[in-house]
Amino acid sequence: MSGKTSTLRPHGGYRRLRSFQVTEIIYDGTVAFCDRFIDRRSRTHDQMVQAARSGRQNIAEGSRASATSSQTELRLVNVARASLDELLLDYEDFLRQRGLPAWSKDDPEAREVRAVGAGRDRTDQSDQTGQTDHRKDYARWLDNHDPAVVANALICLIHQANYLLDRQIQGLEQQFVEGGGYSERLAAARLEKRRQAISHPTDLSDPTDRSDKSKTLPAAPTCAACGKAMVLRTARKGANAGSQFWGCSGYPECKATLPV
Secondary structure, three states: OOOOOOOOOOOOOHHHOHHHHHHHHHHHHHHHHHHHHOOOOOHHHHHHHHHHHHHHHHHHHHHHHOOOOHHHHHHHHHHHHHHHHHHHHHHHHHHHHOOOOOOOOOOHHHHHHHHHHHHHHOOOOOOOOOOOOHHHHHHHHHOOOOHHHHHHHHHHHHHHHHHHHHHHHHHHHHHHHHOOOHHHHHHHHHHHHHHHHHHOOOOOEOOOOOOOOOOOOOOOOEOOOOOOEEEEEEOOOOOOOOOEEEEEOOOOOOOOEEEO
């Protein structure tokens, strides 16, 4: 193996992300909620479970993709955000269609649910593996016999996850603009190489010219007739035999010339 330093960014640490931890609670809580309170034969049952799963899975997939592409990571995190918005509507519909109460932002229960999350945000999780069962912190609400309590608690958690994802997306957008991932840097390097080749060609001389090329050549002009780059040529016959001139690279279609 060579000693070359990897250009891949650190990636795959999604279990330590608070956004992933909260969406995992939402996923597990939604599976249990749907099994308890929604007919398993209902299409809504499957849609809610899939939306909750998408929220979690796309954060993980985005984290794994971050090594090679910031754009892919950003797209997947946005998909996670959209899935949670869909799930939020399903829970709001559940409460409204059954005439069940919805907690306001300042409801004491809503404030307590948010306080659990705020307490976890203040705890340094950097040295943990992310394998802790975070759902137990919310068992008081998620295991409640009242579907309204469970739905409202999950709505609070979705709002919390969306807040975390909005911050994550903002950071990823800035990261993408500043440098991107491995794929974006390769693409940028390739474009820069092409730009340099066009702006500063290394050899625009006539390939059939056997004259001394060690001397410094002037910058190649652009053909005034067709706009193509001109190349340095050497006259082979006539009164100017042996002398150099600029000839259009589009020859023989374009026969424009310029003196050197």
